[in-house]
Amino acid sequence: MEPLLELLGLAKSAELLSLSPPGWGGNLLRGLVNSLQIAFGAFGFGLVIGLFGAYGKLYGGVVIRDLLAIYTTVIRAVPELVLILILYYVGTDLVNKIAQAFGYGRVEISGVFAGIWVLGIVQGAYSTEVLRGAIQAIPQGQIEAARAFGMPSLMLMRRVTIPAMMSFAVPGLANLWLIATKDTALLAIVGFSELTLETRQAAASTRAYFTFFLAAGALYMMVTLFSGAAFNRIEKWARRGQPSLRGKN
């Protein structure tokens, strides 16, 4: 192994990327874990917002519908970087004001929580639209049948609406998940040590820009490939019961 790396002139890179210091590989992996943690949390938080948002848009009163229209329009109109700055500073400021009002001092807000909050709000706007479309795509008769058999509305949502909309929602949600993994990079701007920031720091300290950014790119790529495989399985499961478009095989 060693002579081969030597031969390719990669010995230096291998050393730089080694997991234990003086290598920076450990930092990169920690950054990746942070990124994934936030992406996962934000995606999940976004789904919860999206579910309420979709139901609100479809079945809510005028006020709720208007508020949701403002939410989805504004969030989708403003660049994410700007939103992150606004939500981050507004969010932390708000928490501190509330803390002070109750007589506490400044609170330290965990970067992970802040990241999930900020990206989750952004994801929620897109999720609302994805889920609204998916719910509307369900043949209404299936929902009507559940009502006709006396299903209470929460059970109807859990047993009929959500499983029936899955096949329509999964492709859009897969997109949102991938966007979430990459949007974590934007959190570097508020100083959160996710993969991109860790990479920049490693690169700047060692001047080995190419090595580190290539390594980070490979890590993002791996996340995408794994996610793709996972979502394929989920989609297959969600589409059970529907004939394949390619015909029977």
Add this chain to the structure above:
Amino acid sequence: MAELGAEEIDTQNADEEAIRVTDLRKSFGTLEVLKGVSLTAHKGDVVAIIGGSGSGKSTFLRCVNFLETPSAGQIIVGGEEIKMRPDGSPADRRQIERIRTQLGMVFQAFNLWTHRTLLENVIEVPVHVLKVPRAQAIKRAEELLDRVGLGDKADVFPSFLSGGQQQRAAIARALAVDPRVMLFDEPTSALDPELVGEVLTVIRDLAAEGRTMLLVTHEMKFAREVANHVVYLFEGRIEEQGPPAEVFGNPKSARLKQFLKTVG
């Protein structure tokens, strides 16, 4: 265990009212679709509801289980009056949910849940709404699927089946709640002609075993054969009603005569 097979349907109380609808009205905006329809079915009655397209047949059935909110009227199921607000909406959500489980509805478009197999479709309401133990619900569902000739399709998803098979499964789903009254809304209208017979055969069996049903249909020969009471709706009113031999054999109203001529 008291299962709900043909043998056990109680014919002692044949006079017992299964459902009574009084002066039912329904408007969509300014369009009055039902202008006071009253109808009573006793236990074991098969009431056929006929009428031209747009006469309000579907709206009537859908008002009976409050899929549509009636504008006025009274509905009594098994002696229990459905409590309504002044605007016609159900006043007691739990009551209407409970009563709906006693009204097994079969739709024109089947409306099976496509993400569930036939067996899962049939056990869904018993297990989740009625809280019947799962094993018991499965046993019962298998019997019902057998009965409608789909015993070998229990694990198949609805989209892989013919319309006739889907409708028979939908009937099994409705039977699984052991409904007090079955509501059929043109159960064969979405089917290819060669598939109509298999569904009618199942419904005929149910009539023969004494199931109470309200049956909206365009199959006049079938209505004449299975119904013991026929109601002809015209523009949201009952224009004529009576035993099938009278309504079909000796219609009084000119509109009914005309209608029977056009549907052949």
